[in-house]
Amino acid sequence: MATADYARRQMRQVFDRAILAHPRLSQLPEYVRYNISRDLETSCHNSAVRECIDWHIECTYGSPAFISRYSSLCDRYARNLDVTSSLESDELGNMLATDAFLPSRITELSSRDINPLSTQSDYEEIRIRSEQKTEKKFTKRYKCHACGANRATYEEVQRSAIDEASHNRICCLECGNVWLKTGV
Numbered sequence: 001m002a003t004a005d006y007a008r009r010q011m012r013q014v015f016d017r018a019i020l021a022h023p024r025l026s027q028l029p030e031y032v033r034y035n036i037s038r039d040l041e042t043s044c045h046n047s048a049v050r051e052c053i054d055w056h057i058e059c060t061y062g063s064p065a066f067i068s069r070y071s072s073l074c075d076r077y078a079r080n081l082d083v084t085s086s087l088e089s090d091e092l093g094n095m096l097a098t099d100a101f102l103p104s105r106i107t108e109l110s111s112r113d114i115n116p117l118s119t120q121s122d123y124e125e126i127r128i129r130s131e132q133k134t135e136k137k138f139t140k141r142y143k144c145h146a147c148g149a150n151r152a153t154y155e156e157v158q159r160s161a162i163d164e165a166s167h168n169r170i171c172c173l174e175c176g177n178v179w180l181k182t183g184v
């Protein structure tokens with residue numbers, strides 16, 4: 001089908017340009033660059049087909065929903081590959097140049113695999129937050145008013161003012177009842 005050929009050729013050219021802009025990929029022999037570009041585009045095409053089948057969307061280049069999914073996949077990977085794009089990363093191209101993974105499997109990569117720097121700050125924040133989380137300790141010191149059980153967890157509640165008395169947040173392991181207790 002002419003439309004499909006045209007659309008896919010356009011996308012191949014987008015990948016070709018990104019490959020030629022990359023310092024390492026541009027040094028590869030022409031047939032290798034050709035294969036990488038073809039495999040990247042085919043991988044996006046195949047992923048778009050699989051997704052559209054799952055969503056019961058018509059998988060033809062006459063279907064705007066399919067075209068939209070296909071082009072956004074191609075666009076995403078081409079942008080990550082293109083060192084001149086706003087992402088300014090050569091990571092994905094380096095991985096392709098060193099055979100760290102096959103271009104035909106590009107759509108299996110997560111955002112973090114593709115561009116570790118773009119997501120690094122998010123991961124850092126999650127790590128810090130998880131370390132700040134107070135540790136829950138188990139105790140038999142408190143009796144639950146709701147169910148009478150004495151198995152609970154407790155953790156110190158962080159207060160904004162330093163002169164405020166510290167509180168423990170107690171949570172009953174039997175019924176989930178939660179209460180605060182001062183200065184224990």
Ligand SMILES: [Zn+2]
Nearest residue numbers: 144147172175
């Ligand atoms: Zn209870």
